[in-house]
Structures are given as structure tokens and as C-alpha cells.
Amino acid sequence: MPDDGRVDVMRVLTASDRAVLVEAADLAEAMRLNQVWEHVPGVIERVPGARTVLVRFDPLRTSADELAARLEATRGQDGPTAPVRDVVVPVHYDGDDLAAVAEQLGVSTEQLIARHLAADWRVAFSGFAPGFGYAVGDDPLFDVARRGSPRTRVPAGSVGLAGPFTGVYPRRTPGGWQLIGRTEAVMWDIDRDPPALLSPGTRVRFERATRARLSAAVQDAGRRVAPAVDPLRATTLLEVVHTVLPLLVQDAGRAGHAALGVSPSGAADRTAMRDANRVVGNAPTTAVLECVGSATLRFRGSGVAAVTGATGELELTTGSGDMRPIRHGAPFATADGDELRIGHPERGIRFVIGVRGGVAAASALGSRASDTLAGLGPAPLGEGDAVAIGREAVAAVDDLVVPRTLPASGEVVELEITLGPRDDWFTRTALRVLTEQEWLVTPRSDRVGLRLQGERALERAMAGELPSEGAVTGALQVPPDGQPVLFLPDHPLTGGYPIVGALTDRCLDLAGQLPPGARIRFRIA
Secondary structure, eight states: OOTTOOOOSOEEEEEETTEEEEEOSSHHHHHHHHHHTTTOTTEEEEEEOSSEEEEEEOTTTOOHHHHHHHHHTTTTOOOOOOOOEEEEEEEBOOOTTHHHHHHHHTSOHHHHHHHHHHSOEEEEEEOSSTTOEEEEOSOTTOOBOOOSSOEEEEOTTEEEEEBTEEEEOSSSEEEOSEEEEEOOOOOBOTTSSSSBTTOTTEEEEEEEOOSSSOOGGGGGTTOOOBOBOOGGGOSSEEEEEEESSOBEEEOSOOTTOGGGTOOOOOOSOHHHHHHHHHHHTBOTTOOEEEEESOEEEEEESOEEEEEEEEEOOEEEEOTTSOEEEOOTTOOEEEOTTOEEEEOOOSEEEEEEEEETTOBOBOOBTTBOOOBTTTTBSBOOBOTTOEEEBOOOBOSOOOOOOOOOOOOOTTOEEEEEEEEOSSGGGBOHHHHHHHHHSOEEEOSSOOSSEEEEEESSOOOBSSOSOOOOEEOOTTEEEOOTTSOOEEEOTTOOSEESSOEEEEEOGGGHHHHTTOOTTOEEEEEEO
């Protein structure tokens, strides 16, 4: 080990059954490795972190062992030089944590502000959310501990500190960084090139803003959504008459955009998406609607539809007022004016509605998936909204799909996990607790993640902060309170809390159907 305490040996750690986390000596080495692995066969996506690179791979083309050997062979190679551009970000230094951070660092608030302004900041990598750039500076003062418990909502434009990094929240999201200010600058604009203002390689200079207050626009900065196809120009529509929660357009997601800070997102229950599309004659990943809770939908024009995923009462009322029950997983014909009523889910939580021809919403970065954390893709659909039905059918209508037995609230389900990459951050007792006790799915759960509650919290063996690193869908991230969060498709790409394990790929769809009140037992694969 070198005298500076860095890790001299590159370590390849298990991140899931389809991903590894490669631990480098430092940030510069991580950036180099990320660049030289760009064209390694079998690699789907790379997510660089402060001292790591998360590598997602296709198990049909390579394996963790093959990757480890290949990655070791890249040592000593030089990666391409990242482009450099200059950006100025005006900041109002009035963040909620400004005084506390100054005290933590042993300086006055004015000294903290002055040194933040004077430092030479460069964006090393993107993560967490689209447009969130991790900028590292040349002033050793900045090494700031994250909050013990993350805020559930951080306003768009908030300027924060965590570890050696500074960054700006592109839109309102949860977050655990220490907030020192706010800016009006739009961090993410999909119509801009590049979409992220703070893209990797950017040199950032912060300056003190002169205006006293932010414009109202900052409250939604970075939240550009792809509009649905104009309903007035479509011949076949699906209208939302009533819904408890907004419906979402989903498909297979947008993998491959980690460099922009964009997570794959996509259907929470991929099996239900494929089943719904198969029975109505669509390609497997054609866009569908995802519905949590009860809803009523009206068809404009004739067609074919099916409902899969969660199970509950399904009923079709024709334009003439006749009512008939609908079989779960079976295709049914629709005529102009028909209304589909979806009852409260009895098992599972997410209904999937497939329509022959697919949901014809506009795409963003090659996908029609609505990413609720990033605000990317089609806007959520509320009462009075409508989407067009496309013409993407590729096959004849198929037979019904036999409903899967999904869990109901109060029932226990077993989920398979792999340990790592940071299971060594927890005590042996904590690892036993992880698999021996049941974990309750709390109501504070959504497409970002399931917040779990156990009688015994997971106790750490290591204290301190973990530099930001990549996370996969299905990761079990553990905040300082010891109660895990199970990441679902709209999770942040990177985070600074240790990940004790991750679901195997075959358990992800089941996790996406767990309702509040369900209980989980984890089993190590």
C-alpha cells in the first residue's frame, strides 16, 4: 500500500448477479478506468463514482470473473482526455445548512462562502439524477459529512456539499447533501447539447448572485417532460376518467445513458409488461400504462386491451351502459365510449394496461418510460388527461396469461439477494439480522424505492462516509438509521450510503409488486 493510504490493488466487488463494482485507487484512476472500458464486450453500462466504477454486464456475453480478468488487463492504459468547457453558476448563499457546515469545518460562514467561490471546481462524473454533476475542487477545506438522515424533498437549484464534492440539484428530489445555497441556473435541459449544464469535464466557477430572490422557474428547474402525442390529432385515445394516483407510461427503459446521470427506469414489473403486450399482439417492450390503485379509463375508438400485474376487480361498461367483468390477463375488445374500471388491487400493487398498438407517447432518449425521480419522459397522467394509441402491433391477439400469485398486504414474501458490495461495512450480527428477521414495506415507498422497517436495525462495523458510488436496481442501501431502502427502477444512479446487498434479477419484478404492509425475508443466493 502506498504511503498516502490509497488502495494499490484494484478490487472487483459483487454488486448484484449482473453487476460488479470496481474499486480504484482514487478519483483519477476511476475516471481513467471508466474511459478505457467503454468498448469492453458484454458491458451494458458503466456508472463512475468517487473511487469506483459500477459495471453492469450481460450474463449471456460475459461473467464477473471474465470481467475481472479483462479489467485488470487495462491497468496502465491511458483513457481519452475528457473535453473541458467553462460554466459560471450564480449562487445565493443562504442554504439551510450553511452555518452548520461552517462550524463543522471550523470557519465562519463568510470564509466558507469565499473559499467556495475561489476554488477551482471540475465535474468528475454525473449521477444521482440527470444533470447532477459531482464537481471536485482544489481546496482541501471541503470534506463535508452528509446529513445523518436525507431530506425527503430538496428544492431544485439547491447547491450542496458532500465529501469533497459540490453539486446542484437539477430538480426537487430527496437528498442527503448539506445545502449552502441556491441558483436559478437550469441544470438539465433535454433540448440542450449537452443536456447537463454540469457535464463531466466541465470547469465550474461559482459567483455570488446579485438578485435577492429566486424566480418561480427554479422550483421546477430541470423538469422537462416529453409531452404525449397530441390527442386532438389521434384517432384512437385512452382517457383517464378517474384515478387515485397518476398513471405512468412505461416500457423497457433507457439503459446506456449513465454518463448523463440518467437511470434506466422502465417498467417496475417487466413480466407484466411483456405479458400484456403478448396477449394484445405487441412487441414485448411496447409502451404500456402502469397504474397504482383504482382507476377508470375511457376508450375513444375501437381496439383491444388487456390488464396484467396486480389482481383486483376489473369491469367494462359499454357506451350503451351494459357492464361485464373482465378476466385478468385476457385480451378484450373495446369500442368507442367503453370504460374500463380497475378496482383496488387485492394482490400486488401495480396494474399494467396494454393496448393493441401500444401507448403512443413521445420518447425521451429513446424510451417512453416516465422516470419519476428525474422528471424525464411522458408526464404522469391524471384525471382528464389522454394518450394516443399507436399502431405498433406485430402479431395476432394471443390467449390469456395465467395470473401470477402476487403478495397481499400482511403476507410474507422471500426475496433472493447477493451480498455486496459493502457488506463488510456491517457487523456479522447485522448480516444475520438481514436474513433472519422480517422487513416491513412501509407506506413511504414508491418507484424510487421501498422503505423497509425492521425490529432490529442493521448495525455498522465501519463509521464515517462512503464516497459516492453507483447503485443497481434492487440494491439494498442502508442509511445511518440502519433501516434499508430497496431501490426500484427510478432510483438514483449514485449514492453515498453503503449497499449491503442486491436482489437477483429474477426477484426484481416481484419487488415491484410489493404493497405497503407486505413483509420480506431475504435469502442469500
